[in-house]
Amino acid sequence: MSDIACTIAALHLHPIKSCGGLTPGDSLLIETGLEFDRAWMVVDEQGDMLTQRQLPRMALIQPTLRRSDMVLSAPGMLALHISLDTVEEATRARVWDDEVKAYDMGALAAQWFSDFLGQRARLVRYDPDQSRLSSAAWARDISAENAFSDGFPLLVTSTASLADLNARLAARGVPAVTMQRFRPNLVLDGLQAFDEDHIGDIQIGADGGTVRIRLVKPCVRCSIPGVDPLTGVQGHEPGDTLAGFRADARMNGGITFGMNAVIVEGVERTLRVGQTVVAQFSF
Secondary structure, eight states: OOOEEEEEEEEOBOSBTTSOOBOOSEEEEETTEETTTTOEEEEOTTSBBOOTTTOGGGGGOEEEEOSSEEEEEOTTOOOEEEESSOOOSEEEEEETTEEEEEEEOOHHHHHHHHHHHTSOOEEEEEOTTOOOBOOHHHHTTOOOBOSSSSSSSEEEEEHHHHHHHHHHHHHTTOOOOOGGGGOOSEEEESSOTTGGGGEEEEEEEEBTEEEEEEEEEEEEOOSGGGBOTTTOOBOSTTHHHHHTTOEEGGGTTEEEEEEEEEEEEOTTOEEETTOEEEEEEOO
C-alpha cells in the first residue's frame, strides 16, 4: 500500500491536564510533545492527579495562553493569572503510577481550583528536570519523554474518523460531537476513516525542517469523551456508539479512538495547520 499525502487539519493543546483546550494555528514541538501541553496538572491533597474521570466539571476550566502568563476562566469565577516563568515550592505529584518531581503553583491557585471544584485541590507544574518515559513495550527504541500526559507525548486522530463516528451517531439519532471530546494533539486531513490505526510514521514538512512522528499504540478510551466540553456534564455518548464497532484486539478488546505517538525527529521545530504530511502504512 502506497504512502498517503495529507495535511495537518488542526492542532490541539491542553495546558492543564483534563481542563479545556486550545486550537493554535502553530505550536513548537518539544521533547514532551507540543509546548505547554499537559505542563500543569490539578492534584488532591495527597498530590494525586484529578481528572474529568472524577470531576467532569474540570472541562469548564478554560485556559488562554499569553506571552507571559496563562489566564484561567470558569463559570462564576474571577480570572486567575498563572505566570509562565514563576513557580513556587518544589513538590511531588502522582500521574497514574508515576510519582514525579513538580512545582506547586501557590495558595491563590489552590484556592481558586478548590472553590470551583468543591474539594481541596492544588495546581502543580511539571519539573522539566524529571524524566518520565513512555512504555518501552510500545515506544521500543525511542526514549519518549512525557510531561503530565497519560503516557505518550502526542495523540493523533483524523477528520475522517470523526466524520465516520458522527455519521453513526446521526443514524442513532444522537447529536454530533466535536474533536474536543478526544483531546488529540494532531488532527490529520486526507486519510480514510481510521487509517491512523495502521499508520507507522508520519513525516511533516515543518518550519525549520522535517518532523517525523511514529504512531505506536491505539488510544483506549475512558469516560472522558462522554463529557460535554460545553456543559461539563457526563453522558453515555459517544462511548456507547464507539463500543459497537471500535473494540481493538491489540488492546484486549479496549474501545479505541486515535493513536498515541512518539517523536522520532524534529524537536524544536514548529508545526503549523496546513503543513503537508506523508503518512506511511505500517503493513
